[in-house]
Amino acid sequence: MDGTQGGIEEAPLEPSAVRRFLADNPEFLREDHGLLEELGLKVDAANVVDFGPAALARVHAAHQREALQRQQLEEIARSNFAAQAQIHGAVVDLLDxxxxxxxxxxxxxxxxxxxxxxxxxxxxxxxxxxxxxxxxxxxxxxxxxxxxxxxxxxxxxxxxxxxxxxxxxxxxxxxxxxxxxxxxxxxxxxxxxxxxxxxxxxxxxxxxxxxxxxxxxxxxxxxxx
Missing domain, CATH: 3.30.450.40 (GAF domain)
Known part of the structure; x- marks a missing residue:
């Protein structure tokens, strides 16, 4: 029906509205086990939403990417410093x-x-x-x-x-x-x-x-x- 009902166009769902709804209705997320499973979350014994394996895997992968990028930047910086030091020494030698x-x-x-x-x-x-x-x-x-x-x-x-x-x-x-x-x-x-x-x-x-x-x-x- 092209996103309309009764001739009235439906407004897009805003993230802020979703956030307010979940804050006002916490049981909606806690009691929807199918949604929790899709999100990689679970409710622990203390009735607190905890990260499940899928969510932890995503966090770990992001951390690994950041660590690899940091290592690459450090290696480039060391190589540049070594090259500059070699060129500096070469210049001094040539000038003599x-x-x-x-x-x-x-x-x-x-x-x-x-x-x-x-x-x-x-x-x-x-x-x-x-x-x-x-x-x-x-x-x-x-x-x-x-x-x-x-x-x-x-x-x-x-x-x-x-x-x-x-x-x-x-x-x-x-x-x-x-x-x-x-x-x-x-x-x-x-x-x-x-x-x-x-x-x-x-x-x-x-x-x-x-x-x-x-x-x-x-x-x-x-x-x-």
Whole structure:
């Protein structure tokens, strides 16, 4: 009958009205055993409504979900703190470099011993790259990064040559564009991992890009000879 009776539309039942009714008529709930069973409740000997197994199971499940979410948040916070501490230590180490060759050595060392990677490389488009740096031809940075612009992460076979003799170990890599000196010369900061999932395209590149900016500023202390 489309919710009407005698031409009068029935008003929707409000929760507050149900609450008032139960408060005024407590025996309605206590004496309706079928309703209590559906709700997972029971009346104990003291005539007090108690939680039954179904209700307790729902409460326990909610508590378990909250505990799991809290644990996940704590793990993320610990991981972020550890990553920040590692980056802070890496920055301090890079800033202590004495020259271009030492900067390249320090980057490779921290990649292996601080981050557990296979290699860290500084590459530059130049006919006279500093000692320890990988020399690239003009336009090679654009060719390697392609449409990715500033950074590229993942399995990149065409960029394995950046790692010279160690390229056989590299299964994935993180590459970030650099621009050093004035007029600027294009370069790359490259990290190589032994794991295919060490760097993936869906990973954020912010921390690697930050290290690239540190390398840029540090390298500009000394002229390119």
């Amino acid at each position: 470099a004495r020259n271009h060759a030492d900067l390249a050595h320090r980057l490779d060392h921290l990649a292996q011993h601080r981050f557990g990677l296979a290699a860290g490389v500084i590459a530059l488009e130049s006919e006279r790259a500093p000692a320890g740096w990988k020399m690239l031809v003009e336009g090679q940075v654009d060719m390697i990064l392609g449409d990715h612009g500033l950074a590229r992460m993942g399995v990149l076979p065409t960029a394995l040559g950046l790692f010279d003799a160690r390229q056989g170990e590299i299964q994935s890599m993180a590459l970030v564009r650099m621009a050093i000196w004035e007029p600027s010369q294009q370069g790359l900061l490259a990290f190589g991992s032994r794991e295919p999932e060490g760097f993936t395209p869906d990973m954020g590149s912010e921390l690697v890009a930050f290290l690239a900016r540190v390398v840029e500023r540090t390298a500009e202390r000394w002229p390119l000879l």
